[in-house]
Amino acid sequence: MSEAxxxxxxxxxxxxxxxxxxxxxxxxxxxxxxxxYQFQGLLRWSLILIFMFLKAGLIMAFFMHLFWERYALVNVxxxxxxxxxxxxxxxxxxxxxxxxxxxxxxxVGGQ
Amino acid sequence: MSEDYNDNKxxxxxxxxxxxxxxxxxxxxxxxxxxxxxxxxxxxxHGHSFITKWVFCxxxxxxxxxxxxxxxxxxxxxxxxxxxxRLQLGFPELAGFMTAEHYYQFVTMHGMIxxxxxxxxxxxxxxxxxxIPLMVGARDMVFPYVNMVSFWMFFVAVGVxxxxxxxxxxxxxxxxxxxxxxxxxxxxxxxxxxxxxxxVSLILFVAGFTMGGLNxxxxxxxxxxxxxxxxxxxxxxxGIFTATVLAMLAFPALLVSAxxxxxxxxxxxxxxxxxxxxxGEVLEYGGGTPILFQHLFWFFGHPEVYIVALPAFGxxxxxxxxxxxxxxxxxxxxxxxxxxxGALSFFVWxxxxxxxxxxxWFGFFFATTTLIIAVPTAMKVYNWILTLWRGNIRLNVVMLxxxxxxxxxxxxxxxxxxLGNVTVDVPLSDTYFVIAHFHMVMGIAPLMVIMxxxxxxxxxxxxxxxxxxxxxxxxxxxxxGAYSIYFPMHYLGFIGVPRRxxxxxxxxxxxxxxxxxxxxxxxxxxxGAAQFILxxxxxxxxxxxxxxxxxxxxxxxxxxxxxxxxxEHGNWGDKLPVVHRWPYDFSVPGAKxxxxxxxxxxxxxxxxxxxxx
Amino acid sequence: xSEPKIEGYKFKPGYSGMAAxxxxxxxxxxxxxxxxxxxxxxxxxxxxxxxxxxxxxxKGRASTPVEWPNPSEVFALNAFGVPVPLLLxxxxxxxxxxxxxxxxxxxxxxYERNRKMCGWLILATALGGLTFVGMQAFEWSxxxxxxxxxxxxxxxxPQFGSFFFMITGFHGTHVSIGVIFLFxxxxxxxxxxxxxxxxxxxxxxxxxxxxxEILGLYWHFVDLVWxxxxxxxxxx
Numbered sequence: 001m002s003e004a005x006x007x008x009x010x011x012x013x014x015x016x017x018x019x020x021x022x023x024x025x026x027x028x029x030x031x032x033x034x035x036x037y038q039f040q041g042l043l044r045w046s047l048i049l050i051f052m053f054l055k056a057g058l059i060m061a062f063f064m065h066l067f068w069e070r071y072a073l074v075n076v077x078x079x080x081x082x083x084x085x086x087x088x089x090x091x092x093x094x095x096x097x098x099x100x101x102x103x104x105x106x107x108v109g110g111q
Numbered sequence: 112m113s114e115d116y117n118d119n120k121x122x123x124x125x126x127x128x129x130x131x132x133x134x135x136x137x138x139x140x141x142x143x144x145x146x147x148x149x150x151x152x153x154x155x156x157h158g159h160s161f162i163t164k165w166v167f168c169x170x171x172x173x174x175x176x177x178x179x180x181x182x183x184x185x186x187x188x189x190x191x192x193x194x195x196x197r198l199q200l201g202f203p204e205l206a207g208f209m210t211a212e213h214y215y216q217f218v219t220m221h222g223m224i225x226x227x228x229x230x231x232x233x234x235x236x237x238x239x240x241x242x243i244p245l246m247v248g249a250r251d252m253v254f255p256y257v258n259m260v261s262f263w264m265f266f267v268a269v270g271v272x273x274x275x276x277x278x279x280x281x282x283x284x285x286x287x288x289x290x291x292x293x294x295x296x297x298x299x300x301x302x303x304x305x306x307x308x309x310x311v312s313l314i315l316f317v318a319g320f321t322m323g324g325l326n327x328x329x330x331x332x333x334x335x336x337x338x339x340x341x342x343x344x345x346x347x348x349x350g351i352f353t354a355t356v357l358a359m360l361a362f363p364a365l366l367v368s369a370x371x372x373x374x375x376x377x378x379x380x381x382x383x384x385x386x387x388x389x390x391g392e393v394l395e396y397g398g399g400t401p402i403l404f405q406h407l408f409w410f411f412g413h414p415e416v417y418i419v420a421l422p423a424f425g426x427x428x429x430x431x432x433x434x435x436x437x438x439x440x441x442x443x444x445x446x447x448x449x450x451x452x453g454a455l456s457f458f459v460w461x462x463x464x465x466x467x468x469x470x471x472w473f474g475f476f477f478a479t480t481t482l483i484i485a486v487p488t489a490m491k492v493y494n495w496i497l498t499l500w501r502g503n504i505r506l507n508v509v510m511l512x513x514x515x516x517x518x519x520x521x522x523x524x525x526x527x528x529x530l531g532n533v534t535v536d537v538p539l540s541d542t543y544f545v546i547a548h549f550h551m552v553m554g555i556a557p558l559m560v561i562m563x564x565x566x567x568x569x570x571x572x573x574x575x576x577x578x579x580x581x582x583x584x585x586x587x588x589x590x591x592g593a594y595s596i597y598f599p600m601h602y603l604g605f606i607g608v609p610r611r612x613x614x615x616x617x618x619x620x621x622x623x624x625x626x627x628x629x630x631x632x633x634x635x636x637x638x639g640a641a642q643f644i645l646x647x648x649x650x651x652x653x654x655x656x657x658x659x660x661x662x663x664x665x666x667x668x669x670x671x672x673x674x675x676x677x678x679e680h681g682n683w684g685d686k687l688p689v690v691h692r693w694p695y696d697f698s699v700p701g702a703k704x705x706x707x708x709x710x711x712x713x714x715x716x717x718x719x720x721x722x723x724x
Numbered sequence: 725x726s727e728p729k730i731e732g733y734k735f736k737p738g739y740s741g742m743a744a745x746x747x748x749x750x751x752x753x754x755x756x757x758x759x760x761x762x763x764x765x766x767x768x769x770x771x772x773x774x775x776x777x778x779x780x781x782x783k784g785r786a787s788t789p790v791e792w793p794n795p796s797e798v799f800a801l802n803a804f805g806v807p808v809p810l811l812l813x814x815x816x817x818x819x820x821x822x823x824x825x826x827x828x829x830x831x832x833x834x835y836e837r838n839r840k841m842c843g844w845l846i847l848a849t850a851l852g853g854l855t856f857v858g859m860q861a862f863e864w865s866x867x868x869x870x871x872x873x874x875x876x877x878x879x880x881x882p883q884f885g886s887f888f889f890m891i892t893g894f895h896g897t898h899v900s901i902g903v904i905f906l907f908x909x910x911x912x913x914x915x916x917x918x919x920x921x922x923x924x925x926x927x928x929x930x931x932x933x934x935x936x937e938i939l940g941l942y943w944h945f946v947d948l949v950w951x952x953x954x955x956x957x958x959x960x
Contacts, residue, residue, distance in 0.1 A: 012832065021825040028821060028954075032814050035796050035959055045960070052955035056948055063828045063944045065937075070735075071742035073753045073761075077768055080360055083457035084775045087410060090461075090473065091403075091779050095786025097470040098400055102789050146732035149750050154929060253758045256929075321769060325762045332752045333761050340749045359765065363772035371780065371890070379875040380886035382784065395875070398790060398883055403783045407776060690749070 012068075020062045027055050143712035145338040145689050153250045153334070155681055167263070169255035170680045171326075174262050175241030176572065178232055181262075185269055186229035190639050192221040201632025203614055211613040212300035215284030218611055219301075220276075222287025223309070226415065227316060228269060230557055234422035235320070235358065236265065238564060239327050239351045241572070245670035246348045248336025248688045250681050252326040261326070264319025268312045275301070275308035283309045286611060288412070291383040291404050292396070295376045307376055310369040317362045317369075327355045336669075338690035342446065343709070343724060345668045345694045346439065349446050350425020353453040354418045360457070361414035368407040375399070405467055409460035417456040419553050421449055423560040424491055427516050429694075430563050431495055433666045434510040435502030436705055438695035440494045448487035448494075455484045465536045474533040481531035485524070492521060503698060503705070508582035509664075512563030515590045516556050523552025526601065541611070544604025547597045555593045562589070562645065569649070570663045571670060574677050575656030577648050585644040592638030599627045667708045668694035693724040730754060763938045767945045770898075774949050777894065778956055781887045793879035795958050798872075799863075813958050816859050817950065823852025824947040827940045834918070834936035842936065843913040849943065850906035853899050860896050864889070888957065895953060898946050902939075909939055 031051040034044060061067035066074055158164035168174060196217050199206040240258065244251050252258045275282040284300030285293055293299045294306050331344070331352045344352075371382040375396075383404040384396035432439040439445060461469060461477045495517055504510060526548040530536045539545065562585070569577050608615070608624050615624060662671040674684040688710050696707035701719035713721075735754070736744050745754050753761050785792055801811040830845035867888070871878045877885040912918065912931065921930040 014829070014832065017825065017828045017832065021821070021828075024821045024825075025818070028814075028817050031955065031959060032810065032817075035810055038796070048955050048959045052951055055951045059824065059944055059948050059951070063824055063947075064941055069756075070745060070754060071739060072745040073756065073764065075742060076753075077764060080768060080772075083360065084772070084779075086458055087406075087775070087779055088782070090470075090476075091406065091783045092786070093472070094402070094406065094470050095783045098402065098783075098787035099789060101468075102787065107789070146749065149730050149733070149754075254762065321766070324769075325765055328765055329758055329762050333750075333756070333758050335750050338749050340747060341752070342747065343749075359769045360772050363769055364776050367773060367776035367780065374874065374886070374890060380890075381875065381882055382780065382886055398788050398881060400783060400787050403780055406783075407780065410776075 016062065020058050023058060024055055027051050027058075031055075142714045142717075143691065145691070148337055148687075150334070152687070153253075155251055156255060157680060167259055169251070169259050171240045171244050171252040171255065171258060172572075172678065172680075172682075174258055175237050175239070177262050178236030178240060178265065179238075181266060181269060182229050182232040182237055185224050185272075186233070188273070189221050189224035189229055190642065192217040192224070194636060194639055196221065197632040197635040199613065201629045201635075212281070212284060214613045215286070215611070216282050216300050216305075219284050219287050219289075220272075220282050224272070225554065226287065226419070227313070228272065230419045230553075231320075231358070231415070232265060233561060234419060234557070235327065235351060235355055236262070236323060238347070238422060238426065239355065240323070241568070242347055242670060243327055243330050243351060244334075245673070245678060245682060246345050246668055247331060247334065248339050248669050248683070248690060249330055249334040250683060250687070253329045253334050254326050257322045258326045261319045261323035264315055264322065268315035268319060271308055271312040271315060275305050275312070278304035278308065280305055288405075288408055289372065290408075291372060291375065291401050292385065292387060295372065295384075296387070296389070296394075307373055310373040310376075313369045314366055317366045320358060320362060324355045324359045327351065328359070336687050336690060339669075342443065343690060343693045346425040346428035346442070346445055346449070347422070347668075348425070349449050350422040350428075353449050354421040357414040357421070357453050357456060358418050361411045361418070363411075364407045365411035365415075368404055368411070371407075372404065402464075402467060402469055405464050405469075406461070409463045410457075412463060413460040414453075414456045416549075416553055417452060419557050421453060423516070423557040424449060426564050427495065427513055427560050428491075428498075429668070430509055430560075430567055431498050431513045432695050432697065433567075433664050434507065434513065435499050435504045436697045437498055437502035438693075438697055440497035440500075441490075442693065442695060444490060445494055448491050451487045452484060455480060455487075459484055462531055462536075465533050466540050478531060478533050482528070485528060485531070488524060492517065492524070507566075508577075508579055508586060509563050509567045511583070511586045511590075512559050512566065515586065516559040516563065519551055519559060519593070520556040523548055523550075523556055527552060539604060541609055542604035543600045543608050543610055546610050547600035547604060550600075551597050555597065559589075562586070565645070565649075567664065568670075569652070570659030570676075572677055573653060573656070574659055575652050576659050576663065577652045577656060581644055581648040585641060585648065588641035588644070589638055592634050592641060595634035596631050596638065599631055603627060665704070665706045666694075667696060667706050669709055672708055672710055692721070696721055696724075757932075757934045757938075759938050760934060760941070763941045767941065770945065774894075774952070777891050778952060781891060781956065784883045784887060785881075788881045788883055790881040792881050793877065793884050795960070798867075798879055798884075799958060810958055812859060812863055813954065816856055816863075817954055819852050819856050819859070820947050820950050823849045823856070824944055826852065827943045831937045831940040834913070834933040837919065837933065839913060839916060839919060842933075843910055846906055846910040846913060846936070850903050850910060853903040853906060853943075857896060857899055857903065860892065860899075864892075891953060891957065895946070895949055898949070902943050902946055905939055906943070909936065 028051075031048060034047045034051070039047060066077070156169050158168055158170070163169075165173065168177075195206070195209065196214060199209050199214055240252070243249075280301050280303045282301045283289065283294060283305035285302070285306065289306070289309065293302075295302055331348060335341075335344075371380075374380045375382055375384055379395060381396045381399035383401050384394075384399040385401060386397040387394045428439050428445055459477055459480045461473050462481045465474055465477075495513075526544065530539060530545065530548055566577055566582055569575070603624055606623060659676070661676050664671070669688055669690070670678075672688060673679075673682055689712075690709045691712050692707065692709055694709050696702075698705045699707055699716070699719050699721045702716060702721070707716055707719075707721060733748065733754070735741060746752055748754075796809040797807075799813055800807040800809045802808075803811055826845045827849045830842050830849060833841040833845060867885075872885045872888070874886050874889045876882045913936070916922075917931040918933045918935065921932060923930055
């Protein structure tokens with residue numbers, strides 16, 4: 001492994017890490033509350049997703065230092081997620097279609 | 112070129128004076144300025160014993176050769192399997208020893224070996240390891256130790272794969288796509304140990320390949336030499352690099368599907384297994400979705416096609432440019448085409464599944480993306496032809512393979528347009544037309560590139576030339592033979608002969624297909640045998656081949672410019688090369704010779720009409 | 725981390741900086757250590773693995789006509805005689821986030837070359853990870869005790885058990901590998917290998933504090949995956 005030329009790294013103040021740490025606890029607590037109060041339907045799903053992405057974003061941005069990295073690295077890491085998004089979207093449709101055809105052919109049509 | 116680069120030059124220029132005398136007007140000492148190295152010289156482990164030098168070796172060049180030899184060995188097994196299949200199809204009376212089970216097993220193993228263990232390993236592991244560090248001007252891969260482990264994981268994966276020939280029940284016979292439910296149900300040959308070993312072998316391959324792939328990517332991104340920008344890299348490196356990116360993102364899907372299938376087999380989970388009635392009895396399985404496997408498999412499988420094709424695109428671009436003494440036409444377009452093909456390849460996978468019973472609307476989406484991906488691919492073909500246009504073509508063996516590739520690739524590409532459209536695909540799917548299509552486009556075409564690349568780089572690896580005469584025999588046998596095999600198959604497909612059938616029994620196809628099959632099989636035996644000309648050529652040329660000397664093809668790229676030929680561990684001796692231009696400055700007007708190497712500083716060629724790259 | 729000085733190269737911010745970095749020679753990720761770049765690309769690949777797992781889970785769950793068990797009830801734990809939904813999972817999340825925080829601080833002290841502090845924080849992270857794996861083992865044995873198996877479960881769709889054991893098992897494997905490396909790195913930190921640049925056991929390459937950040941990236945990734953598993957498996 002090569003040694004990079006002496007980095008003049010200024011490390012970040014400890015406060016920022018403690019802040020993020022605290023925020024993560026709060027967000028986890030909120031997402032736990034979603035279950036505690038038994039929200040249902042669209043509200044539940046959107047709250048779960050919002051808290052999930054906020055937590056994921058905080059971990060990536062600050063704990064993994066992505067916020068301070070240069071755009072070259074950040075973009076290389078985030079663009080491939082479009083393939084995942086496409087895969088997810090299509091599989092949502094596919095799952096619904098499979099369920100539809102199962103119900104249609106095995107229960108409705110099978111009569 | 113970035114603006115920074117120019118900024119630095121102007122800053123430097125203020126403190127420099129014009130060199131008088133040599134060079135033309137405007138040549139200053141800063142003309143040749145290249146920014147100093149960012150990263151300290153690489154710390155390498157030098158092997159001392161036989162084992163650390165040749166077996167567990169950390170030198171990317173040795174690892175590349177190891178990959179090449181092992182992949183070729185596996186490929187020869189695949190070739191023998193294809194002979195056996197053709198024997199059954201053409202002359203069933205001679206193949207009395209083969210049962211239908213054997214046939215399915217051979218089909219499966221032939222497919223898997225050729226796609227994953229031969230072509231992928233050969234292009235990325237073989238050519239990638241050997242060429243990337245040399246072409247970008249690095250001393251070695253960035254993590255030599257991990258690179259070594261990568262090869263030995265591949266070795267174990269091949270071992271596990273071949274072991275499945277010797278377990279009870281034999282290797283899996285479910286077709287190379289391994290579709291469940293039949294892959295793990297009794298009645299399919301090798302549904303016991305065979306399929307488990309196949310999954311294990313694939314998981315090992317993916318793990319090993321990930322280690323290698325990280326090396327290739329970081330070497331290209333972070334370990335280039337001074338002056339080597341991304342847009343000055345040979346297209347070979349671009350092709351292998353993009354293919355590796357695809358591999359890193361596509362192999363996970365294969366790993367996941369192999370893992371889930373082995374759980375279905377071993378633990379009795381039902382990820383992919385729907386409720387199944389067998390001989391009137393309901394099996395234990397139930398509730399899974401077989402189509403999920405197909406999606407996962409092809410989410411890997413389609414990028415895999417480009418993992419094989421992109422390095423071939425890259426290598427062929429370099430070969431054509433060098434052997435027609437002309438710069439590659441539209442270099443930037445070629446790079447962007449590679450990148451765009453790579454990105455799009457993640458959005459086309461379900462065109463392999465038009466008849467699978469997936470969501471009916473998907474056909475529209477995937478037919479559209481599939482036809483879009485044909486655009487950058489066609490651009491590349493035009494650029495290859497325009498590179499040849501009015502070039503100073505040297506019609507040697509390498510060039511013959513290049514021409515063979517272009518023709519074959521166009522052929523396979525056009526049938527691909529047929530199969531990409533849902534309505535045309537539905538009657539053609541699972542016929543010999545499909546077999547002909549993909550053997551042309553990702554079997555024969557990349558193989559021609561491999562052959563061309565072997566003739567081109569053999570002098571670099573061994574210091575000796577291959578025999579041109581034997582090479583021409585080899586080429587013509589292979590080229591004409593391959594067309595004798597695959598052209599008739601298109602016809603077989605049109606008359607509806609289904610693929611993967613052991614024999615035709617009393618079907619109405621018999622009359623016209625039988626003679627055709629005999630012809631195809633005869634051609635296949637000859638083409639297969641012709642490959643041993645290459646092996647003979649390599650073995651004899653190692654001893655009696657003409658010594659190549661330095662840079663026998665008068666190429667520009669860095670791999671030919673090492674202080675010793677063949678290059679030694681560390682590649683560059685004391686000083687790393689400094690790059691001043693792209694590798695395609697051929698036949699520049701005003702230059703003394705018809706090539707300007709990448710390391711030639713601008714001040715030496717100030718009189719010529721060389722373009723700034 | 726923040727931008728290093730590179731002789732003869734001027735950093736630009738934002739997208740023009742991205743274009744300049746990409747177009748420049750030698751490196752694309754300026755000032756990023758080889759090992760760190762490798763870990764990022766590996767994590768990208770690993771993201772695809774976990775995405776494929778979760779997508780399979782989504783597809784499996786969406787297409788089964790059988791009732792999916794309510795995770796809130798399945799994973800409830802009796803505390804003082806009252807069933808509290810997801811109690812264990814909440815504690816596990818808490819532990820993993822705590823260990824992620826200590827790891828972030830370890831990286832910080834590592835770069836400040838504070839050997840003692842760095843070592844203790846890595847050790848704390850390792851212990852957090854170990855606690856997590858222990859609680860996961862407890863959770864597994866509880867479910868197995870209740871009759872949940874990879875191939876069946878008494879609460880509804882059999883795929884529930886399959887996906888649960890596979891995905892949490894794969895995540896748990898990641899945590900366990902991480903814990904092993906954390907202990908190794910804690911030892912190496914205390915022994916001062918990163919201060920002296922002592923050569924490694926296998927690769928014979930020199931050690932450096934950047935390795936802590938590389939391990940940290942892996943550890944945070946494990947935490948990140950847990951965020952997604954928590955949302956999709958336990959809450960959804």
